[in-house]
């Protein structure tokens with residue numbers, strides 16, 4: 001399946017470390033979302049990732065893997081997204097794990113199905129911020145500089161402003177988006193209502209909805225179709 005991220009307006013992010021009933025998964029897959037992204041910061045294993053892939057594969061929706069650990073690199077997804085945490089304090093999460101993975105798989109990869117995401121991790125309380133020792137004391141100009149770095153210096157196809165677990169500063173997100181020329185702007189964090197989904201969708205190309213899936217499925221489903 002050819003997946004065009006430039007068409008994505010809405011994505012659900014499923015965490016392999018969390019339980020989801022078959023009926024809930026079916027409703028998410030049939031919701032009209034543009035893709036199901038599989039990923040999480042902790043407790044993601046080869047087995048729970050394979051399991052989720054097999055369950056999503058019953059539906060036609062594109063299924064993409066956001067790789068967050070080398071142990072959970074599972075072939076068979078439609079697309080692989082590789083996070084690079086631009087504001088990480090620990091370089092393992094900028095190039096370290098990537099170097100190790102490429103030493104192992106580099107010669108085998110189909111680069112047409114691999115995209116990098118230039119992450120800016122903004123919520124210091126989030127697991128991803130702690131794991132990567134991210135410097136989250138950033139103002140709008142700092143974030144715009146990272147956005148330009150991803151877009152122009154490294155030619156990354158995605159800039160991902162990540163507030164995971166908390167709704168972010170959308171003025172700052174908008175300013176980051178304003179400097180982008182070729183990259184798509186992904187926004188994720190704290191979208192738990194239609195209003196927040198609409199507000200985030202107004203400043204980002206693609207919104208990512210995660211945690212609310214597990215605490216209020218109905219609200220999560222409402223974030224998909226915002227035009228009506």
Ligand SMILES: CC(C)=CCC/C(C)=C/CC/C(C)=C/CC/C(C)=C/CC/C(C)=C/CC/C(C)=C/CC/C(C)=C/COP(=O)(O)OP(=O)(O)O
Pocket residue numbers: 015039040041042066067068069070073074075076080082083084085093094097098099101102105108109114119126127128131132162164165210211
């Ligand atoms: C086998 C085969 C041939 C298949 C192809 C595989 C392939 C494409 C290999 C590519 C090689 C490569 C370069 C791999 C990268 C390896 C790697 C581990 C890179 C590090 C990625 C990284 C920087 C992770 C840091 C954490 C992070 C930013 C995760 C992103 C997801 C995220 C923030 C989720 C939110 O987490 P959540 O659990 O919701 O958090 P809360 O607890 O706060 O809610």
Ligand SMILES: O=P(O)(O)OC[C@@H](O)CO
Pocket residue numbers: 013162163164165166187188189190191208209210211212
């Ligand atoms: O879980 P939430 O807060 O919705 O964030 C979505 C996504 O950006 C997490 O990586």
Ligand SMILES: [Mg+2]
Pocket residue numbers: 015040164210211
């Ligand atoms: Mg989460």
